[in-house]
Amino acid sequence: MKLNIAVLPGDGAGPEVTAQAVKVLKAIAMEFNHVFNFTEGLIGATAINQTGNPLPEETLDLCENADAVLFGAIGNTSYDLDPNAKIRPEQGLLGLRKSLGLYTNIRPVIAYEELLNKSSLKKKQIKDTNILIYRELTGGIYFGEKLLSDDGNKASDICEYNRFEIERIAHLAFKAAQSRKRKLALVDKANVLESSRLWRRVVQELAPQYPDVTVDYLFIDNAAMELIINPRQFDVILTENMFGDILSEEASVIVGSIGLLASASIGEKHAMFEPIHGAYTKGANKGIANPIASILSAAMLLEHFGLDDEAALVREGVDKSIKLHITTPDLNTKYDHITTTKVGDFIEDFINNPDETNLN
């Protein structure tokens, strides 16, 4: 298969971790005789620094013409602490999601047997957790009109949803549930929000089309608690943009490190693959950022194109690195000095030579 992949390393530790994912994809291409072409583009704070624009025209062109986008991370503390900045790194990511129509963000939360003791949660609580979060990604309060009064004393954001925006992702979530444990949990705040009531109404209306799927309805405050108390109750979680942002980052505590969570952002025409972690500015350029989220995002990319054996090999490599403690310090208490690059190298070696790779 031939794939043109746009690579957007972005900010902070983004470039380091993305480099490992590219390394892994190159090894896969070699091993399976695919042709993957990688072209880099600027985005985020890095793009602002170099072009004044968090999402330069060329980057958008690149992504629109690529078969898939591999995204690193975005954000920078100096912008975070400057609420007056009019141009912000995140506009790059949000602009890209919107322009490419990536309305469905899929975030798997899977507890690794070997990492159960790394979690803040008790082992027996999280064992066998396997959740798929379907987060709506191009609507809601992220994209509704934002206003700041002229005197700067009043600010507002609109959370708006249209029925079709809910329907299209809900169908995907129902279908995902059908191929899993046939449970869908809608998370909203329908006891307070009109937009949440639209979500609930639409999901209730679609449910009869999926009679084999059991639907639960949870309020976001309750869901934030249940996710920790009893994560195993969940199979597929469907939710709007902001609640999905919160729940998916919260869910990282189950897995033991946010450096493990990958995601796929899918639209009708385009697809982007991104770790759910941020730029991790304070860990950048130290070789300590965990590349696994980025590498697993690459695995999701492969799966998106039906390259299941290829993806399985990547996942095996990741499993093996975890089993042998070839992991960055967020997970590793056994060995020192296992760097971002070293983890990438290990998984690359494994792909080249699945039967022989060990700690080297």
Place this chain on the structure above:
Amino acid sequence: MKLNIAVLPGDGAGPEVTAQAVKVLKAIAMEFNHVFNFTEGLIGATAINQTGNPLPEETLDLCENADAVLFGAIGNTSYDLDPNAKIRPEQGLLGLRKSLGLYTNIRPVIAYEELLNKSSLKKKQIKDTNILIYRELTGGIYFGEKLLSDDGNKASDICEYNRFEIERIAHLAFKAAQSRKRKLALVDKANVLESSRLWRRVVQELAPQYPDVTVDYLFIDNAAMELIINPRQFDVILTENMFGDILSEEASVIVGSIGLLASASIGEKHAMFEPIHGAYTKGANKGIANPIASILSAAMLLEHFGLDDEAALVREGVDKSIKLHITTPDLNTKYDHITTTKVGDFIEDFINNPDETNLN
């Protein structure tokens, strides 16, 4: 002291738990020679059933003329599952918060030594956690304009904040931090929301007035993770209405049961005290609802009026009930059949006779 207390038991298990708090307050009045008058009012689904209105005029009058309001719980599954209902129980609670101007909701999250093993989190992670959440309660997306298009295909909610709404609660949060560990964490989503940027700007502007307080800024997604990974990093958390709702219910996992979390809702003229849990419809009328959140809310009521010795005695009674396992099934694995009423009776007995109370 003479206090007129409006009692709003509300829905589900609200009446059961509130009855225990009233019992405890009566014991305190007796012991310390206070005069507490209790008058009940209707609210929520119960009020809709009886009057058609979730917040009847008489209830509002009652609360406006009371020195304090003791609130039970609100909500009903049949409304939760009916997104088309125009009249909803929650309108009672939200209407009351707004009418009484209760803009500051204070939610303490304190890990009980004896309950550390009840939490889903590992003991060493949560030991000594002591957080005060300052949640804005009368603004934001809860109260902004809500629209549903005529064809029912589009719905929206506005999240709006004015500078003064942020300033008044921020001052209170800063002051609370000064009397504690001098750490304030603002939780927002300033990388995306205009309203969050106003929060961040205002807090940054006020910070120099509190030079002894260290201020941290966290995005809500990150905070939802950090609260679980490392709750001890937090002292006072300040946040807007919706994020506060989510974080405070999530925080219940630290304490071991949502049935333990009390809150005070304070305005310029009025004050209301409410457990943070909901109506717990499926546990209602079974004697299994934990009354401690309601009883601790009564303790916060006493503190609000400077009755610190009285509050301390209530807290001692709660501590003792926990130590002796006189607790409802959410916490109790030692004894069966410790009902809601039995817990209330125990704490009442303790107040009457602090030196002699034991399991009877």
